[in-house]
Amino acid sequence: MKKIESTLIKEQAYVEKLENGLTVILIPKPFTNKKYAIWGTKFGSIDNHFIVPTTGNEIQVPDGVAHYLEHKMFEQENGKNSLDVLMSLGVEANAYTTNNHTAYLFECTNHFHEALEELMNYVQHPYFTDENVEKERGIIGQEIRMYDDEPSWKLYMNAMECLYHQNPVRIDIAGTQESISKINKEILYDCYNTFYHPSNMVMVVCGNFKPEEMLQEIQSHLIQKPLQSSITRIYPKEEKGICQKYKEQEMEVSMPIFMIGFKDETPKQEQVKKHIAIEILLNMLAGKSSQLYQSLYKQQLLFSSLDLDYEFSEQYAHILIAGQSRDPQKVKEQLLKEIQRLKENMPEEYFERIKKKVYGDYVAEYNTVGDIARMFLSDTMKGIQTFDYIEQYASVNIEYVRKVLLENFDEKNMIMSVIKEKNN
Amino acid sequence: MxxxxxxxxxxxxxxxxxxxxxxxxxxxxxxxxxxxxxxxxxxxxxxxxxxxxxxxxxxxxxxxxxxxxxxxxxxxxxxxxxxxxxxxxxxxxxxxxxxxxxxxxxxxxxxxxxxxxxxxxxxxxxxxxxxxxxxxxxxxxxxxxxxxxxxxxxxxxxxxxxxxxxxxxxxxxxxxxxxxxxxxxxxxxxxxxxxxxxxxxxxxxxxxxxxxxxxxxxxxxxxxSLPERKENLLREENLSSISQPKIVEEHREVTQGKLVIGLVATPQKELTNFNYITMVYNAILGGGANSKLFQNVREKASLAYTTSSNFVKIKENIFIRAGIEIQNYEKAMKIIEEQLEAMKRGDFSQEDIQNAKNLILSTIEGIEEEQDAEISYYFGQEIAGNQITIEEYKNKIEKVSKEEIKQVANNISMHTIYFLRD
CATH class of the missing domain: 3.30.830.10 (Metalloenzyme, LuxS/M16 peptidase-like)
Known part of the structure; x- marks a missing residue:
């Protein structure tokens, strides 16, 4: 096992790539009573068109299939549901699907060994029947309806539709009532057999244990599978530039909510460094001590701080700034002015202070086993080594941040999505 | 800790x-x-x-x-x-x-x-x-x-x-x-x-x-510079059960109906650990994926994606919730009522009890793994005026018996049924 560490925050991790291709990351935390295990596959809602490695067939699947598959993984041939089995051990178990990966996890203080065995067992043994696939349709249908009532989710989806022409990140992770009606057990098996191969998967365990023993334990639960070559995913070619500048929708909200986005080129190198720079910039531009935020607050155009985010994978990258305001247009205009001002003059002292703040944010992410494990999993899915955020922090200087500002905060790549209150 | x-x-x-x-x-x-x-x-x-x-x-x-x-x-x-x-x-x-x-x-x-x-x-x-x-x-x-x-x-x-x-x-x-x-x-x-x-x-x-x-x-x-003060906390009497639940329907712009049912648990003199027993009762009813609500409303009837219940100790209330299709109101109510009846009959196994206890125990064991949870735990004790260690807390849960849960079940009733719909 390869040991990686961060001396600054006194944390270490062990990384191993097994013969069958599975990546295992173990993060020992000697002072905690909790253990957290998460097993992820690089299969998310954007992976809807691919070539099956075993047959060479190119297939296209309905929207929402990765999420549907996640729901169905718990059902076992012996009639049991693994979620029930895990819960009955007193462990907290769950699963989730994102744009670019699906993950199965549990967190526990006791019964770790039984729980790990159950997790690895059900993820390696799919059992889909016409009947059990049908039963899930009603449940997922209600999950989609629940999101239909959430203004913040609609806001986000509309922002994606503005940013992208073709990229499947525009599609709702759960799909639509219509698209899920086409999902059947054959499609689920095709996706399972393609994407749930160890070579496409990453397991992360964090907690109090000996890394060598943990690795052996994981290996003992793996079933033999023939090696598989890499999966060819087919994505539509995304045009440069945004798709649509503005989109608004009416819903029952007390005051408009808005999301401003900047489309970015997918980072090919220096992803971590760029990410750190963008976080510093977002805080300088629109963080709590920024002139912009203070001024908007005084004008009562904002009442609480803005959500600032940089989302990226191998397929997409965008900056998001979201909040609630009675006049989103004014917020946008003032943001643009602030960007211009910062481009002309970036005060060194301000930069250093915000850089300190961003460091603190990274360190605070190492507080719980769950946060640590999920962070390592999602970073690994993007090809990132998580400690790099701490280790590369010092190398991010003001010149680099200025360069990122000039390249990435450009009005022509900017969109805005707004959910307005309904006039009754 | x-x-x-x-x-x-x-x-x-x-x-x-x-x-x-x-x-x-x-x-x-x-x-x-x-x-x-x-x-x-x-x-x-x-x-x-x-x-x-x-x-x-x-x-x-x-x-x-x-x-x-x-x-x-x-x-x-x-x-x-x-x-x-x-x-x-x-x-x-x-x-x-x-x-x-x-x-x-x-x-x-x-x-x-x-x-x-x-x-x-x-x-x-x-x-x-x-x-x-x-x-x-x-x-x-x-x-x-x-x-x-x-x-x-x-x-x-x-x-x-x-x-x-x-x-x-x-x-x-x-x-x-x-x-x-x-x-x-x-x-x-x-x-x-x-x-x-x-x-x-x-x-x-x-x-x-x-x-x-x-x-x-x-x-x-x-x-x-701060003066001494008397600890002046308010504790009104908790609700007592009523024979006919109050039904409230509210219309808003929603695509999914949100059903919330407020239950009243009436303490029994002979049950000294009433709150701990009710915690186990609640976990069996709607605590997690093994619970009666999750199994029957979601898994068997496919009526909901979210359905659960939670127990507000200090007010001795349980709140059941479910997000459902608006036209499925009657169906969901019927299934939920059946679950409450099943609890009264003692229609749950030792395994169900153990599962429920495991769920609660793991939450208790997790308290010291998060700083704000730990502070909330001690503050809760401060307000309730009792002080028990994590070990004692766990013991009280372990000791809860089937008979006690059944007894609690027979003293729980619906108080308010609230439905948010279009």
């Missing part, structure tokens, strides 16, 4: 929790007063106003500059309702000195900043700055009005309001828009003095401390 409790003076407690599990230290000040229609709104405004400026940091810019310079220390506040009391919570989270890129002492500074924010606000001519008061009133107004934005949370709040009509527990923790208009910088400052002179004060510090912080707090000039 160990909590060391020091009475600073009557009505003011300091709780120090020593732990080596975290990268951060978490400091907190909680101000607790009986919730009243008269004062709830001004207290809510105070909860956010105090973050606008303090004596040496007269505006938000200065406060935030200070926090950023302390490696992004996080100052947070919240308004909560614990039973019939309103709690103003102020938190400061700061990286432990051990993990800074260069040697600095920021813990002491963090404590200073937090105490100054809460107890030494920025004043102009002896009262709050008018501009700040105006802004924070507007902010609270917006929070009150945005209650409707999250439909699931809204449905629960509305169920409670209907259930507790005209009682303290129905009061919304952020107050009421019509009462905001009456607030002026003068009367708000009076309310502030009233508050900090009379409220129960709990100060918490969780982290890997080498020193006993109680001395620092005891000798702090701002703490010294």
């Amino acid at each position: 160990s909590e060391q409790k020091t009475m600073i003076k009557p009505g003011i407690q300091f709780h120090q929790i020593k732990t080596n599990k975290f990268k951060t230290n978490l400091l907190a000040v909680f101000l607790t007063v009986p919730i009243t229609k008269e004062h709830v709104t001004e207290n809510a405004v105070l909860g956010t106003l105090l973050k606008s400026g303090s004596k040496t940091m007269p505006n938000q810019e200065k406060i935030n500059e200070t926090l950023e310079g302390m490696y992004g220390a996080v100052l947070d506040s919240g308004i909560e309702k614990t039973g019939d009391n309103q709690v103003l919570k102020f938190y400061m989270e700061v990286i432990d000195d051990d993990f800074l890129p260069k040697k600095e002492e920021i813990l002491t500074k963090a404590l200073e900043v937090l105490l100054e924010i809460v107890f030494d606000p920025y004043l102009e001519n002896g009262i709050f700055k008018a501009e700040y008061v105006k802004n924070e009133k507007e902010k609270i107004k917006q929070i009150i009005e945005s209650k409707i934005d999250n439909k699931a949370a809204y449905a629960i709040d509305r169920c409670i309001e209907n259930m507790y009509e005209n009682k303290a527990y129905s009061i919304y923790r952020y107050g009421y828009v019509e009462d905001l208009e009456k607030i002026t910088p003068e009367n708000l400052y009076k309310a502030y003095i009233e508050l900090i002179h009379n409220c129960k004060i709990d100060i918490f510090a969780s982290g890997n401390f080498q020193e006993d912080l109680s001395k620092k707090i005891q000798e702090h000039p701002m703490i010294k």
